[in-house]
Amino acid sequence: MNPVIVLVRPQLGENIGKAARAMLNFGLTEMRLVAPRDGWPNPSAGPAASGADLVLEKAQVFDSVADAVADCTQVFATTVRKRGVSKPVVTPEQAARDIRAADERSAILFGPERSGLETDDVALARTIVTVPINPEFGSLNLAQAVILVAYEWSKGAQLASPPTTDLDPPAPQEELDGMIGQLDAMLDESGYYFPPDRVPATRRTLRTLLTKPGWSSQELRTLRGVLSALDGKKLHRGR
Amino acid sequence: MNPVIVLVRPQLGENIGKAARAMLNFGLTEMRLVAPRDGWPNPSAGPAASGADLVLEKAQVFDSVADAVADCTQVFATTVRKRGVSKPVVTPEQAARDIRAADERSAILFGPERSGLETDDVALARTIVTVPINPEFGSLNLAQAVILVAYEWSKGAQLASPPTTDLDPPAPQEELDGMIGQLDAMLDESGYYFPPDRVPATRRTLRTLLTKPGWSSQELRTLRGVLSALDGKKLHRGR
Structure with missing residues (x-):
């Protein structure tokens, strides 16, 4: 069962569109928006989605993170830095494995562009997902964080079959x-x-x-x- | 030895900056530019790099792909679709393993924003790297392609190097x-x-x-x- 991508208080419609594009590249289609700053729908989202309109059309809006994940059995919170919260921290790779192993509805939370998730948002999650990043330069934007998580998810999915070579076999x-x-x-x-x-x-x-x-x-x-x-x-x- | 990222005929300075940012997030610092459309340096690159200035400052410019990879023993060409070229096709994950196993200077080619690499560019490479993507929606931009490859590279950065064969390494x-x-x-x-x-x-x-x-x-x-x-x-x- 594919995970739900939850954008928590996203600011720019453009970034919501880019996140939709990132998702659909790797077969994820279910997006939920928690209190988008500029309301929803947002006219800037469509052009930035570069054709991933079906993700935007299906997007559901919620008032709170708790409402957005109410039907999910596993909730992951993405953060760049560690927080003062004692929860397991996993890589996107491990998160993908956990989601697949559970085979239940899972949600992955992404925070607002500038500030990231707040401590209260993270508190709702059972697990923290952190992309291992250059300790001297960590600067992932929202769509990049989404694409890395979606990419890892897709690696285990049938959808993205690994490339096959069209190399001719060696001659006799x-x-x-x-x-x-x-x-x-x-x-x-x-x-x-x-x-x-x-x-x-x-x-x-x-x-x-x-x-x-x-x-x-x-x-x-x-x-x-x-x-x-x-x-x-x-x-x-x-x- | 970290791979060199070669942007072939990139169009927008903004995308060069975004690629630099994507690289530095995962510890890659060596960028080469082949015939950037708008010349170099490009004033749009800096702001888009969000602080990854050291990558842009060190970037080298070449007239041709052949010149840009002259000192590299392994050349990879990233493409989205299959080409009529008989070369091995690998995932970013496998490419990262191959680069690490070789422990020599490797280059990864990325094509222009709209068109991607041309057949003549691909012909210079020994191996094609293809990101396994949603067959119904493949829409990776330049910086996203770079970040996925750089991310896969960084994942193995701490791992012990895999066993090597006693074959002589490929010549530059x-x-x-x-x-x-x-x-x-x-x-x-x-x-x-x-x-x-x-x-x-x-x-x-x-x-x-x-x-x-x-x-x-x-x-x-x-x-x-x-x-x-x-x-x-x-x-x-x-x-």
């Missing part, structure tokens, strides 16, 4: 051998293999570095074309 | 470029590049298959010897 060994054989003949003719007692080691070195790439059949055909072109040039010049 | 990009340049000149002379309208695609194909192996400096020296032998020039004139 005989095709590689064909290319190496062509090169070998050209090198032999060019006088590359010298002195004679070092030839086996040199051949081995070349084979090793040409085996390393795992070239596909298509790539090997390209390389054979390259070799043929280089060979043709030499013949040309020889005449 | 400029050494690979040197070998490709030598081959390119030979192929040009040989008449390989024909017809003219297919030359850019052919060059890209060659670059991709030669970037794939991650050859070491020693391997590249061997290959340059091979090319010189095939060329005949060095054997006869050079000595």
Whole structure:
């Protein structure tokens, strides 16, 4: 069950829109707003959402944090700094795991742009989520905090399947051998293999570095074309 | 060794500033700019950096992606969609692991705001980094892409480095470029590049298959010897 993102007393409509965009990138669609400073709806939110309108349209507004999380079994409060509250502190990664493990409705609270969550807001949460950040420069804005939490959440979700490579498989060994054989003949003719007692080691070195790439059949055909072109040039010049 | 963040043809100074802020939050300080549209320095960058001035002050400007990554042994290209390029595709998490395992200078390329990286930019990279995103709503802006990659990087910052293989590390990009340049000149002379309208695609194909192996400096020296032998020039004139 996807977590609910709760923006507590957000100030700028633009930031609400950016948070919606951040959410939808990682498959989160349920946004709740607690006492947005400039009311709701806010005309600045839509343009900043860059198309994540469905999140804004579904957003629900509440008067208090307590009301906004009343139906949630797990409440997390995001903070940058530690507060004088004795609660477990977890990373976004751990929070995502906890939410998934519980499989119940969870809420993640984000505070107002400048000040962050107040102690009373944090008190409602069972757990604090803190993004581990450069101790000498911690400057995450609201949408960035949301995107990091949403990103971690999505990593465990089916929605965001990890990228697959469209790499062609390596060619059968005989095709590689064909290319190496062509090169070998050209090198032999060019006088590359010298002195004679070092030839086996040199051949081995070349084979090793040409085996390393795992070239596909298509790539090997390209390389054979390259070799043929280089060979043709030499013949040309020889005449 | 922390990765270098390379912004390729960034458009707005504001976004350069936001990227700097995103970086410093997670301890990254080395930014490189390739042909920023509005020149550099850009007066809009500072205010958007929210205090991450040291990143902007240290930022270096380059004319081309190749110049910007010349000293890097591992180059990653971030893209949202799959391209018709056969390269390994990894998540930010895997990219962070790879960078840490290599313990050499790595670069991560980010494309311009609207269009993203072009095929020629991606061709310079050995690996593609893709953030797994909602297939129905993928809308990451530049600073968000940077923050997710930087965040993943920082997560491993305290961890012990994973076991390393005894493979030689890949050579710096400029050494690979040197070998490709030598081959390119030979192929040009040989008449390989024909017809003219297919030359850019052919060059890209060659670059991709030669970037794939991650050859070491020693391997590249061997290959340059091979090319010189095939060329005949060095054997006869050079000595």
